[in-house]
Amino acid sequence: MDTTEMSDTSGHLEEALERVHASGPERQGWLSNHAPMVVEALAAHGQASSVHRWLDRYQDRLEDFPDRTAPVTDDNWRSALGDPRRIADWTDHFSRTLAERPWKDVLAEWWPRLLPGLYGGATHTVIRVGHAVRAVAAEENAPRRTELAHALGYWAARHQTVTGLVSLPGPATAGQALDAVPAIEPGHVGFRNRLAAVRRLPVWADEVTDPDTAKERLADLVRAATHRYATHGHGEPTMLVHAATAPNAVLRTLDSLPRDQWAPSLHAAWRASAAVTAIYAPVEPVDHAPPTRLAPEEVLERALAHGDEHVIKLTDTALDVGDERALAAALRSVELSEPRA
Known part of the structure; x- marks a missing residue:
């Protein structure tokens, strides 16, 4: 069963987003606010009536929206890119722009500018944009457009690139390519330091230029990374979720972008997924067989009962993939992660 068929139009998502938009995209100066992503995922899979209850449990992790510094304009945006002190300024910029122009036009203009920096916020920036795009594509209204402005603003403020990578020969399939990613040397603490330690990544799909092929290969990557979580997620149960959720975003x-942007999107998504894989790879994989097979809606109910934001987001991606191995990976995240009180 495709749980996206149960999408709710009751207004619960809009109400939840309006609650969230009073808060900033981060807490404690770095950790991402997952609330907008989780409430969108729940609503997209027929659990809109649960978003306020989940948000009440998450409320203590929300911080006030940051102060403004100076307006971001068409003339000065390059100097503000990647400056986390400008989160409010960037959000204002996209709020103004989205009020004046169709959202797909704004996305098409800014996607190639932001794509090289999708590592920002430990990839939560592009993930939040992916959730926002799904929401506004399903139904365009003010709260959903506002969420897209917040998501794009967060990405622009946390824009972070990676350069100087050495390319290694890459296998043919996405799963084999992920297996070929070399782990970083131990001892690095924090995502930024770990990311800086990534030096070599296999080449995979770099030759793809056809948009339809790019979309197929990207779907293969999401599927492989989701499946892989079941056997490798113990390396870092929270962070390895992003090896799947970032490319899925x-x-x-x-489908909301010009087709000539699809192949570059595949290439960037691969490097992000591979980098997360390198950073948090376990010493050894484990065999994993789920204790029971559950229907997709039952897996979602277990993730919601568990309550952890990363569990819910991986389950969201697993439901997109839709096969038994993906659902088993979602259940594995329930096993590995600490439940939200």
């Missing part, structure tokens, strides 16, 4: 955005 890109995948769910493709």
Whole structure:
């Protein structure tokens, strides 16, 4: 069963987003606010009536929206890119722009500018944009457009690139390519330091230029990374979720982008997924067989009962993939992660 068929139009998502928009995209100076992503995922899969209850449990992790510094304009945006002190300024910029122009036009203009920096916020920036795009594509209204402005603003403020990577020969399939990613040397603490330690990544899909092929390969990557979580997620149960959810955010955005942006999106998504894989790879994989097979809606109910934001987001991606191995990976995240009180 495709749980996206149960999408709710009751207004619960809009109410939840309006609650969230009083808060900033981060807490404690770095950790991402997952609330907008989770409430969108729940609503997209027929659990809109649960978003306020989940948000009440998450409320203590929300911080006030940051102060403004100076307006971001068409003339000065390059100097503000990647400056987290400018989160409010960037959000204002996209709020103004989205009020004046169709949202797909704004996305098409800014996607190639932001795509090289999708590592920002430990990839939560592009993930939040992916959720926002799915929401506004399903139904365009003010709260959903506002969420897209917040998501794009967060990405622009946390824009972070990676350069100087050495390319290694890459296998043919996405799963084999992820297996070929070399782990970083131990001892690095924090995502930024770990990311800086990534030096070599296999080449995979770099030769793809055809948009339809790019979309197919990106779907293959999301599927492989989701499946892989079941056997490798113990390496870092929270952070390895992003090896699947970051490329899935890109995948769910493709249909709202010009086709000539699809292949570059695949290439960037691969490097992000591979980098997360390198950073948090376990010493050894484990065999994993789920204790029971559950229907997709039952897996979602277990993730919601568990309550952890990363569990819910991986389950959202697993439901997009839709096969038994993906659902088993979602259940594995329930096993590995600490439940939200």
